[in-house]
Structures are given as structure tokens and as C-alpha cells.
Amino acid sequence: MKTRLWIAAAAATSVMAIAGCASGPNQNLGTGVGAVGGALVGNAIGGNTASTVGGAAIGGLIGNQVGRNADERNYYNQQRYPQGSNYYPSNGPRY
Numbered sequence: 001m002k003t004r005l006w007i008a009a010a011a012a013t014s015v016m017a018i019a020g021c022a023s024g025p026n027q028n029l030g031t032g033v034g035a036v037g038g039a040l041v042g043n044a045i046g047g048n049t050a051s052t053v054g055g056a057a058i059g060g061l062i063g064n065q066v067g068r069n070a071d072e073r074n075y076y077n078q079q080r081y082p083q084g085s086n087y088y089p090s091n092g093p094r095y
Contacts, residue, residue: 002049009053024071027064034063 023031038059043052 009049009056023064023068024075026070026074027067030063030065030067030070031060032063034066035060038062 035056036059039052039056041059042055045051045055
């Protein structure tokens with residue numbers, strides 16, 4: 001039974017890693033942070049391998065979508081307000 005869980009975890013990790021290559025930086029970071037956070041919460045709640053893997057999968061999906069939203073927002077704002085327009089200061093002030 002443990003072998004199946006490790007194979008499933010390895011497969012899920014490799015799929016997320018491959019899918020992360022075709023995305024923006026915030027989406028990659030969100031997937032990784034969400035997976036780690038979900039694994040910690042899943043382990044704290046369930047205390048076994050299945051809950052840890054499940055928490056990592058759910059956390060990774062949520063983090064992926066949050067990061068994707070941030071990447072899309074940054075992309076559309078850069079298109080709408082180009083660098084020289086001085087209206088949208090590229091996610092923060094430059095001192």
C-alpha cells in the first residue's frame with residue numbers, strides 16, 4: 001500500500017513540475033508554496049501519508065491558481081500601462 005502512495009506522489013509531483021514549466025513566475029512559486037503548505041496542513045490534520053499527499057495536491061492546485069491570477073494581472077497591466085507612461089509603476093514604486 002505504501003508503494004502505491006509513493007508512486008502516486010511521485011507521479012503528481014512530476015506532473016506539477018512539468019506543468020509548471022509553461023507558466024509564469026508567480027504561478028510556479030504559488031504551486032510550490034501551496035504544495036508545501038498543503039502538505040503541512042494535511043499532515044497536521046490526518047497524521048498519515050495519504051493526508052499529507054492529499055493536502056499537497058490540494059494546496060498545489062490552490063497556489064497554482066492564485067499565482068496564475070497574479071501573473072495574468074501583471075501581464076494585462078503591463079499591456080495597458082506601458083513602462084514609459086508613468087501611470088502604472090510596475091508593481092510598486094522605484095526609489
